Each structure stands twice: as C-alpha cells, then as structure tokens.
Amino acid sequence: MLRLILIDILEGTKISLKSLTENKIRSVLTTLGIIIGIVAVTTMSTAIVGLENSFTESISRLGNDVLFIDKFEWFNTTDFREARNRKDIDLDQFEKLKKSFSQKAYFSPLKRTFGRTVKYKSKSVTAGMILGTSNYYEKTSSSIPEKGRYFTEMEYEANRNVCVIGKDIASGLFDKDDPLNKHIKLNNTKVEVIGVLEKQGGGLFGGNTLDGQIILPLRVYEKITGDKKGYMRIDVKLNDIRQVEDAKAEIRYLMRLIRKVPLDQPDDFAINQQEMFRRMYDQTIGVVATAGIVITALSLFVGAIGIMNIMFVSVTERTREIGIRKAIGAKRWTILIQFLIEAAILCLLGGSIGILISFPLSLVINQFLPTAMPLNIVLLSLSVSALVGIVSGMLPAIKASKMDPVEALRYE
Amino acid sequence: MNIITIEHISKIYQVGSEEVRALSDVSLNINKNEYVAIMGPSGSGKSTLMNMLGCLDTPSGGIYDFKGKNVSLMDDNQLATIRNKEIGFVFQTFNLLPRSDALHNVELPLIYAGVPTAERRDRAREALISVGLEDRITHRPNELSGGQRQRVAVARALVTNPSIILADEPTGNLDSKTGEDIMSLFNIIYEKGNTIILVTHEEYIANHAARVIRLKDGFVEKDYQVSDRYVPVNNNSSL
Numbered sequence: 001m002l003r004l005i006l007i008d009i010l011e012g013t014k015i016s017l018k019s020l021t022e023n024k025i026r027s028v029l030t031t032l033g034i035i036i037g038i039v040a041v042t043t044m045s046t047a048i049v050g051l052e053n054s055f056t057e058s059i060s061r062l063g064n065d066v067l068f069i070d071k072f073e074w075f076n077t078t079d080f081r082e083a084r085n086r087k088d089i090d091l092d093q094f095e096k097l098k099k100s101f102s103q104k105a106y107f108s109p110l111k112r113t114f115g116r117t118v119k120y121k122s123k124s125v126t127a128g129m130i131l132g133t134s135n136y137y138e139k140t141s142s143s144i145p146e147k148g149r150y151f152t153e154m155e156y157e158a159n160r161n162v163c164v165i166g167k168d169i170a171s172g173l174f175d176k177d178d179p180l181n182k183h184i185k186l187n188n189t190k191v192e193v194i195g196v197l198e199k200q201g202g203g204l205f206g207g208n209t210l211d212g213q214i215i216l217p218l219r220v221y222e223k224i225t226g227d228k229k230g231y232m233r234i235d236v237k238l239n240d241i242r243q244v245e246d247a248k249a250e251i252r253y254l255m256r257l258i259r260k261v262p263l264d265q266p267d268d269f270a271i272n273q274q275e276m277f278r279r280m281y282d283q284t285i286g287v288v289a290t291a292g293i294v295i296t297a298l299s300l301f302v303g304a305i306g307i308m309n310i311m312f313v314s315v316t317e318r319t320r321e322i323g324i325r326k327a328i329g330a331k332r333w334t335i336l337i338q339f340l341i342e343a344a345i346l347c348l349l350g351g352s353i354g355i356l357i358s359f360p361l362s363l364v365i366n367q368f369l370p371t372a373m374p375l376n377i378v379l380l381s382l383s384v385s386a387l388v389g390i391v392s393g394m395l396p397a398i399k400a401s402k403m404d405p406v407e408a409l410r411y412e
Numbered sequence: 413m414n415i416i417t418i419e420h421i422s423k424i425y426q427v428g429s430e431e432v433r434a435l436s437d438v439s440l441n442i443n444k445n446e447y448v449a450i451m452g453p454s455g456s457g458k459s460t461l462m463n464m465l466g467c468l469d470t471p472s473g474g475i476y477d478f479k480g481k482n483v484s485l486m487d488d489n490q491l492a493t494i495r496n497k498e499i500g501f502v503f504q505t506f507n508l509l510p511r512s513d514a515l516h517n518v519e520l521p522l523i524y525a526g527v528p529t530a531e532r533r534d535r536a537r538e539a540l541i542s543v544g545l546e547d548r549i550t551h552r553p554n555e556l557s558g559g560q561r562q563r564v565a566v567a568r569a570l571v572t573n574p575s576i577i578l579a580d581e582p583t584g585n586l587d588s589k590t591g592e593d594i595m596s597l598f599n600i601i602y603e604k605g606n607t608i609i610l611v612t613h614e615e616y617i618a619n620h621a622a623r624v625i626r627l628k629d630g631f632v633e634k635d636y637q638v639s640d641r642y643v644p645v646n647n648n649s650s651l
Contacts, residue, residue: 011523
C-alpha cells in the first residue's frame with residue numbers, strides 16, 4: 001500500500017513538472033501571486049520581529065527592578081498641564097527618601113539637559129544629553145564603562161570635575177585617541193574624562209542619545225548648566241525584585257509625607273516602571289502586527305485564488321488525459337494526488353523564490369532594526385506555501401478525481 | 413472457461429426529466445479465447461454495452477459477473493483495479509498521452525499496478541517490440557503515423573496480460589491498408605490464446621471475429637458463430 005502511494009507521488013511529481021514546464025509563462029504568472037504574498041508576509045514578520053527585538057533591547061536598559069520616581073506619569077493618566085505645575089523633586093526630597101526607605105536599594109538622583117556643545121582642543125560636538133547624577137547611577141542604569149570607570153562617592157561628594165562619556169562623544173572628539181584623563185570643555189568649564197560607556201546602539205528611543213551622553217556628578221552638572229531648580233527624577237534599583245509592590249507602597253507613603261501631600265489630595269508624583277513601557281508597547285505593536293499580518297496575508301490569499309483558478313483551467317484542459325488515465329486503471333486517489341502535487345509545486349516554487357527575494361530585504365531592514373530573518377520564518381513560510389497549494393488545489397483536484405471516465409474520454 | 417457472464421442488464425440514463433433506455437435487457441456469456449464482434453447501428457446501445465463490459469460504467473439493473481466477481485456492486489476504485497488488471501483497451505482515437513513517449517504510454521498501466529520501475533520498463537519495451545515498434549520506443553504520438561499510434565495502444569493493452577482486450581472501432585481512424593494491418597495484429601493476439609471483444613459497425617471488420625453479437629434498440633438481436641471467418645495473411649514480422 002505504502003509502495004503504491006510512493007509510486008503515485010513520484011509519478012505525480014513527474015507529471016506535474018512536465019506540465020509546469022510545458023506552460024512556462026502560465027506557471028510563472030501564477031507563481032508570481034504566491035511570490036508577492038510570501039515576500040510580503042516574510043518581510044512583515046521580519047520587521048515585526050525586528051521591532052520587538054529593538055524594543056526589548058531598549059527597555060532592558062531600564063531594568064525591570066528599577067522604579068523611576070518622577071513628577072510625570074510616563075503614560076499619562078493625569079492631565080499633563082496639571083502635572084507640569086507640580087513642584088519639582090529636589091535633592092532634599094531625594095536625601096530624605098533615601099534615608100527613610102527600609103529596603104536595601106540603590107538611589108540615584110537624575111537631572112538632564114539636551115543639545116549642549118562640548119569641545120576638545122579644536123574639535124566640538126553636540127552632546128545628545130548631559131546628565132547630572134550620583135555615583136549610584138552606574139547601578140540604577142546598568143550602563144557599564146567600557147574603558148575607565150565611573151566617578152566614586154568621594155568624587156561625587158567633593159564635586160570633582162569628572163565625567164563619563166558615551167561612545168559617540170568619544171569618537172567625535174578623540175577619534176582613535178584614548179580619551180581617558182583628557183579634559184573636555186563644557187560651557188568653558190574643564191572636565192576630566194574618566195570613563196567611556198560601551199556602545200548602546202540604535203534603540204527605539206534614544207539609543208543615539210545614550211551614545212551621545214555625558215554623565216557628571218549632580219552638583220557639577222548644576223554648576224555647569226545652571227540647571228539648579230528644574231526637573232529631577234529619582235531612580236531606585238531594588239535589591240529584591242519580589243519586593244517591588246511593597247517598595248512602591250512604601251515609596252508612595254514616604255513621598256507623600258516628604259512632599260506634604262494633604263490626605264484628601266491625590267499623589268503629585270508618579271512611580272514609573274519599565275513594565276509600563278512593555279504594556280504600552282504590547283498594546284500598540286499588537287495592533288500594528290495584527291493589521292500588518294492580516295493585510296499581507298490577504299495578498300497571499302489572492303495568490304492562492306490564482307493557483308486555484310489555474311488548477312481549474314488545468315483540470316478542464318486535461319479532461320481527456322484524466323479519462324485515459326482512469327480507463328487504464330488510475331484510482332481517484334492517484335488523480336487527486338497528481339493535481340495536488342502540481343498545485344503544491346507551484347506554491348513551493350513561489351515560496352522559495354519569495355524567500356530568496358525577501359532575504360536581502362531583511363538585510364536592508366537590519367540596517368534600521370536589529371533582526372535577521374529567523375529560520376523559523378523561512379520554514380514557516382515554506383510550509384505555509386505548500387499548505388496554500390494543497391488547500392487551493394483541493395477543489396480542482398477533487399473535481400478531477402471524480403470525473404466519469406466515459407464522459408472524460410468523450411471530451412473534445 | 414467463462415470470463416464474462418451478463419444477465420438481464422439494463423442501463424437507463426437520466427437526460428433532464430426524461431429517461432433514456434440505452435440497454436433494455438441484455439444477457440450474454442464470453443469465454444476465454446473467444447473473438448467476439450459486437451455490431452449494431454448507432455443508437456443500438458453498443459457503446460453503452462462496451463462501457464459496461466470495460467467496467468467504465470455500471471449497469472442500472474441486472475448482473476455483470478467478471479471472473480466470479482460482481483461488477484455491478486463495485487465502487488470507482490474497485491472498477492479502476494479491474495480495468496487495470498483485467499482489461500486492455502484499444503480506442504478508435506488511440507487515446508495516448510500526447511506529451512509522453514511510446515514507452516511511457518505503454519508503461520502507464522504498470523505504474524498504476526505498482527510494478528517496480530526496472531521490470532515495467534522491460535515489459536513495456538517487450539510489448540512495443542512485439543507489435544513491431546522496436547525503433548519507435550522513444551517517439552511521442554505526434555511523431556508516429558496513425559497505424560503506429562494504434563500499435564502503441566495495442567501494446568499498452570497487452571502489457572498487463574489482461575483477461576480481455578476490448579477494442580472500440582480500432583480501425584475507424586485508419587486507412588484500409590493500415591486497418592488491415594491492425595486487424596492482422598489482432599488475429600495473431602487471438603491465436604496466441606487471448607480473448608478479444610471488438611466493437612464495430614463495419615461488416616468486413618466484424619468478419620474477422622469468430623462470433624458476432626448484433627444489437628438493436630438495446631436488445632441482443634442475434635448472437636452467432638461465424639462459419640467462414642476471414643483470417644488475414646500475417647504480414648507482421650513479430651508476435
């Protein structure tokens with residue numbers, strides 16, 4: 001029995017190849033629909049995977065055990081104008097919170113400003129972001145110097161003019177030279193470079209900004225930028241991620257106390273988490289991905305209709321051949337499999353060509369989003385195209401297999 | 413030995429709302445190594461009877477017994493198996509696969525019978541040689557003359573060693589000289605012990621057979637042995 005099936009499949013493949021090569025233009029045009037469909041679907045999936053990778057890479061920098069105490073909610077539930085009028089968090093509040101908090105944790109204050117010019121000798125670049133913070137920022141931000149080191153607690157307390165710079169600043173000002181122990185100029189103040197951060201790469205939000213950042217001890221930052229009063233954030237890295245809910249409750253309680261929020265008033269600050277990005281992202285990308293896949297799948301569907309159409313034509317054209325085959329002993333199954341194989345070959349051909357086209361496309365996408373066409377997408381789209389072939393070939397093949405040999409032999 | 417026994421078979425087609433009685437009541441036996449011609453004017457039901465005998469169609473009523481098996485009750489796939497193993501068809505219009513060469517055309521029934529590749533190549537080649545086409549094995553039908561095409565069809569019919577050869581107007585598309593060659597081929601096949609059923613409306617073709625069954629309006633009008641059967645001279649080199 002198995003042998004007979006194998007013979008049927010082998011013979012069906014031979015017949016299909018013969019028929020497909022004898023109708024070259026028709027085969028190519030029919031396949032084109034599948035090619036376009038597969039290119040669309042694989043490119044879209046690759047882009048979505050890339051977006052996902054890029055996002056995960058970006059938010060992993062925030063760390064999921066870090067709380068960001070900010071006067072703004074990152075994903076606004078309150079009116080932005082109301083939030084803007086809240087009083088800023090300041091160093092005093094930071095110190096109080098740090099002292100009162102009962103869990104083990106790292107605290108760093110954070111102030112920032114954007115787009116300042118920084119000079120070294122005759123060269124100058126625009127710094128994407130200048131941060132003022134404490135030595136614990138190394139812990140709360142998990143950004144590790146590739147060369148040199150972070151400033152120490154002593155340097156922070158003593159307001160030493162030292163800084164850690166991003167990769168782009170280093171290459172912009174020093175080219176191939178070693179930046180360590182060189183003095184760069186910020187607003188005419190000399191600051192010594194003591195560390196260079198490793199490359200953060202292009203993320204969704206501000207990978208380039210991160211590579212263009214300069215990190216200073218908080219008071220040095222205030223002195224250089226003149227940003228004494230403005231916006232400040234407190235980053236808290238928890239020691240134990242399982243305590244995150246307790247920590248949030250405690251911080252909320254402490255901050256209300258520190259900021260003297262009356263009992264009947266809502267919080268005038270927010271405790272933000274990376275998780276909120278994830279939730280926001282999942283919602284947005286979920287819609288985008290679904291829409292993208294549905295639309296591209298439609299083009300594959302149109303291709304499938306093309307296959308079905310051409311298979312019906314093929315069955316009608318070969319009515320007499322089917323009659324001959326049945327007269328000399330072909331069973332229903334044999335005829336069925338012959339046409340199914342023909343449809344599947346058409347689609348597999350389309351799928352393979354589609355992958356050959358979309359692979360270089362994925363390399364192009366890779367310039368913007370970190371992705372490579374995953375092997376499972378290749379395998380999946382090949383199976384999908386074979387399946388499309390079998391499904392769209394099914395009706396024509398059933399029609400062929402059920403033909404009455406007497407009628408079919410009489411067909412002109 | 414009895415190969416075919418038909419008892420009171422009928423065939424009724426539904427054409428729109430009307431019933432068309434193609435066969436009313438036909439009974440006959442065909443034994444091994446008989447050479448039977450089925451004759452009749454058009455509309456006599458001879459095509460229907462041939463489809464019946466060839467297991468291409470099943471009767472509406474009556475019993476068709478093929479070597480002890482009741483064909484009337486068979487489904488499509490069982491009929492296909494009977495056609496494949498027991499019946500060799502020769503058609504008026506040859507019915508070869510146009511895109512396949514002679515060898516592949518002759519191989520086809522063996523493929524469906526599941527014969528291994530090497531064996532079926534050999535058997536197909538032998539069959540082609542036996543009908544005198546040893547130098548046309550790789551030719552496609554459009555590279556062959558009418559007579560050669562019909563020889564390929566005969567080789568295809570013989571290759572499975574079937575119980576009966578069923579030939580439907582085998583000379584209808586051939587000139588008389590070529591037709592005579594084919595008839596002489598059938599004579600040799602018959603003399604080698606095969607059973608041949610010939611459907612024709614030409615008296616001189618029917619004269620080659622040893623027995624004639626005449627149909628009229630869906631009934632058997634006459635069924636008789638031919639006393640002075642015409643035996644063609646053997647101008648086939650092989651077989």
